[in-house]
Amino acid sequence: MEDNSKGEYEIDHKNHGSSHHNHGTHHVDRTNMKNEVNVLVHYEGNLLTINLKDQNGNAPELEVSHEKLFHLIIVSSDLQQYDHLHPVDKGNGVFKQEISLKEDLYKVFVDVSPKNLGYQIKPIDLHIGHGHYHG
């Protein structure tokens, strides 16, 4: 990704060829929604695992957005590494993505559209290194 100058938390979907954000009537404005989805990010052995749970501990049903169920954006602290990925659905709210990360503090953006649940994309801190990972 060459352009890191745009809005800090803006998710870039240009990899999917959507040059505009007008998706018609099914588009949901999530800016004022309360968050009802818990996101856990865990990294171990070149594998990033993302766990989605609703308030009852169940896996939320996701809607396809920009042709994918799950968009994951991960950015290194110096913005030099910027990846837009589509983790594999392992069922039960678990998604996995192979990725090689060096020691750093990354920001992870989980861009999903949980059906009938409030969800706001927030940057999740992911510390790599020192044997201690959490999200």
Ligand SMILES: [Cu+2]
């Ligand atoms: Cu994507």
